[in-house]
Amino acid sequence: xxxxxxxxxxxxxxxxxxxxxxxxxxxxxxxxxxxxxxxxxxxxxxxxxxxxxxxxxxxxxxxxxxxxxxxxxxxxxxxxxxxxxxxxxxxxxxxxxxxxxxxxxxxxxxxxxxxxxxxxxxxxxxxxxxxxxxxxxxxxxxxxxxxxxxxxxxxxxxxxxxxxxxxxxxxxxxxxxxxxxxxxxxxxxxxxxxxxxxxxxxxxxxxxxxxxxxxxxxxxxxxxxxxxxxxxxxxxxxxxxxxxxxxxxxxxxxxxxxxxxxxxxxxxxxxxxxxxxxxxxxxxxxxxxxxxxxxxxxxxxxxxxxxxxxxxxxxxxxxxxxxxxxxxxxxxxxxxxxxxxxxxxxxxxxxxxxxxxxxxxxxxxxxxxxxxxxxxxxxxxxxxxxxxxxxxxxxxxxxxxxxxxx
Ligand code: AMP
Numbered sequence: 001x002x003x004x005x006x007x008x009x010x011x012x013x014x015x016x017x018x019x020x021x022x023x024x025x026x027x028x029x030x031x032x033x034x035x036x037x038x039x040x041x042x043x044x045x046x047x048x049x050x051x052x053x054x055x056x057x058x059x060x061x062x063x064x065x066x067x068x069x070x071x072x073x074x075x076x077x078x079x080x081x082x083x084x085x086x087x088x089x090x091x092x093x094x095x096x097x098x099x100x101x102x103x104x105x106x107x108x109x110x111x112x113x114x115x116x117x118x119x120x121x122x123x124x125x126x127x128x129x130x131x132x133x134x135x136x137x138x139x140x141x142x143x144x145x146x147x148x149x150x151x152x153x154x155x156x157x158x159x160x161x162x163x164x165x166x167x168x169x170x171x172x173x174x175x176x177x178x179x180x181x182x183x184x185x186x187x188x189x190x191x192x193x194x195x196x197x198x199x200x201x202x203x204x205x206x207x208x209x210x211x212x213x214x215x216x217x218x219x220x221x222x223x224x225x226x227x228x229x230x231x232x233x234x235x236x237x238x239x240x241x242x243x244x245x246x247x248x249x250x251x252x253x254x255x256x257x258x259x260x261x262x263x264x265x266x267x268x269x270x271x272x273x274x275x276x277x278x279x280x281x282x283x284x285x286x287x288x289x290x291x292x293x294x295x296x297x298x299x300x301x302x303x304x305x306x307x308x309x310x311x312x313x314x315x316x317x318x319x320x321x322x323x324x325x326x327x328x329x330x331x332x333x334x335x336x337x338x339x340x341x342x343x344x345x346x347x348x349x350x351x352x353x354x355x356x357x358x359x360x361x362x363x364x365x366x367x368x369x370x371x372x373x374x375x376x377x378x379x380x381x382x383x384x385x386x387x388x389x390x391x392x393x394x395x396x397x398x399x400x401x402x403x404x405x406x
Contacts, residue, residue, distance in 0.1 A: 002184050004403040005175040007044050010144050012051035014111055018142035018167075019044060019177065020159050020399075022151035022383060023059035023077045032076055035084075036370075037151065040383050042084060044148045044177035045114065049085070052111040056142055057081075057089075058097070058159050059149065064121035068095040078116050089114040095122045098137035106141050126157040135162030142167065148177025150184075151362065151384035153399025154391075164402040176403045179383065184400065186380040187391045190327050190359050191220050199323035200392075201316070201347060203228030204330030204364060207251045212393040213329070214258055223268040223319050227308045227332035227343060231272050234259070240297045243277070244304040270319060272296050274309030276333065276340060281306070285336045306340045307333025313346035320350040329361030329389060335368050344368050352377035361388040 010017060021041040026033045048055045062072040078091035090113070094101035097118045105115045120126055123134050135158040139145070145167045147153065152160050164174040176184075190198070200221040202210055207230040218224055226234055229246035236242050237255035262269040275296050281304065282289045293309040294300070308316070313332075320326055328351060332343035351358045352374040360366050360378050363385025369375055382388040387397060 002176070002181060002188070002400075003406050004400065005173060005406055006181055007047055007146050007175050007177050009175055009406070010053075010146070010173050012048050012053035015053050015144055016056060016106060016109070016142045017048055017053045017144045017146060018056045018058065018138060018163065019048070019146045020149045020152070020163075021057055021059045022149035023074060024061050024151060025077065027076060030071075030076055032080055035080060037383055038077065038080055038084060040179050041148060044146060044179060045085065047178070048146075049112050049114065054106070054109040054111060055114045056106060056117065057114065058117040058120050058138065060121040060126065060152065060159070061119045062121070064119065064124070067124065068119070068122035072119055072121075074116060074119050081116065085114065087114070089116055091116045092118055094118055097123050098134065098141065102141060120157075120159045126159060127155070131158035131162050134158040136166050138163045139166030139170065142172070143170070144172045145174045146177045147174070147399045147403060148179045149399065150180050150382070150387055152387070153180065153384065153397040154387040154395070156398040161398045161402045168404075174402060174404045176400060180400065182380070183382055183384065183388070184391075186359050187382065187388060190325050190357065191217075191392060194220070194325040195357065196325070197222040197323050198325040199223045199225065199319050201225040201227070201320075201326065201328040202330050203230065203332045203344075205229040205246065207233045207248050207255065210330070210389070211251070211254060213389055215261070216394045217327075217392060218258060218261055218265065218267055218269070221267065223270060223323070224262065225270045225316050225319060227272055227312070227316065227347070228330050230330070231308075232305055234271050235296055241299055241301065242305065243299040243301050245299065246304070268319075270315060272305070272308045272312040273315060274311040275299060275305035276307035276309050276343070277303040277305050279303060282334065282337045282340070285334065286338065289337060289339050291339055308343035310342070313343050316347055317350035320347070320354055320356070323354065323356045325357045326351055326354065327359045327361065327392065328365050329363070329392065331364050331368050335364070345372055348372050348374045361385065361392065
């Protein structure tokens with residue numbers, strides 16, 4: 001159980017409550033193409049409005065590599081959010097985020113009003129030492145603080161962590177929001193208290209990105225399934241020829257260690273037994289490609305594995321069928337290409353059909369599940385790719401740690 005103060009612990013009436021949301025939504029030509037993160041933020045915002053708080057929202061959007069710009073302004077979010085809330089909100093478009101414009105907007109607020117600040121990364125100081133000043137300026141606007149940005153909670157940034165000590169200094173409360181609570185409940189229960197059998201599925205491109213996740217999940221789960229590009233380093237570590245498949249030679253020893261660890265702990269580690277191969281990586285990624293299927297120990301020297309094969313899909317789906325808890329992070333192949341999406345679809349389908357608790361780590365696997373139309377069949381789809389991975393690694397998330405204990 002999460003032993004942190006939540007939005008329910010704030011006496012919200014008349015208080016200025018700063019809420020860090022994750023409004024980092026995908027945009028195309030200024031239009032929001034996926035509003036999941038906005039929708040996910042609504043329960044906390046609506047609760048605070050209903051209680052009569054003065055709700056000050058902030059978030060980052062995009063990477064903001066070249067300084068503040070209209071393309072990464074939160075203006076489209078303000079518009080969509082206002083529609084979703086069914087009420088006017090005030091958007092402070094000032095690139096300075098805090099300062100005179102923000103202060104004036106907050107001073108004009110009445111109970112139940114909502115103000116959205118500009119993209120926090122426009123300050124360019126979220127993660128540097130200057131973040132200290134920005135943190136203080138954010139805290140100056142508010143009485144209490146709620147972190148509901150699960151997708152950013154693995155970053156010790158000004159608007160996620162820095163702000164909390166200034167809120168504490170002025171006697172305010174730091175809490176987590178409903179989305180954070182939900183994410184942590186699902187991911188935390190799955191990892192720390194799973195109904196067994198617990199099957200974890202990892203895929204995606206690189207072993208190196210998931211070293212600690214593999215190690216931690218091996219200790220917690222009953223069966224660990226590895227597919228996607230990262231599987232080939234494991235296959236090579238077993239002495240198999242993998243042709244031109246994606247490989248990280250510096251991680252061969254690590255893969256052997258993990259296979260030994262699985263054996264010692266009595267855990268099942270499943271790797272692809274057959275592989276969909278092609279002469280080269282598709283270019284463009286969703287372009288036509290000629291494929292064939294071979295057993296995983298028969299990949300020709302001049303070919304590369306780009307998806308799990310049908311026998312593997314059946315093997316993995318079988319493991320999912322007998323599970324009571326499933327956590328999945330990372331596609332089984334180059335799912336962006338329809339010819340190479342079969343393995344990812346088969347796993348998504350197996351998850352959609354099971355009665356087990358199914359949890360999808362964010363990022364590509366969430367996109368794949370939604371794209372394939374299985375979104376509403378999953379118990380929980382995390383809104384945070386990096387954050388859910390760090391959670392699965394067993395790391396403490398700064399955005400959670402910074403909230404006041406109950
Ligand atoms: P990640 O960001 O680590 O979750 O990796 C996701 C990416 O891995 C997707 O863009 C996939 O196209 C890619 N991927 C999956 N399987 C393979 C593979 N066998 N070879 C190369 N890339 C792959």
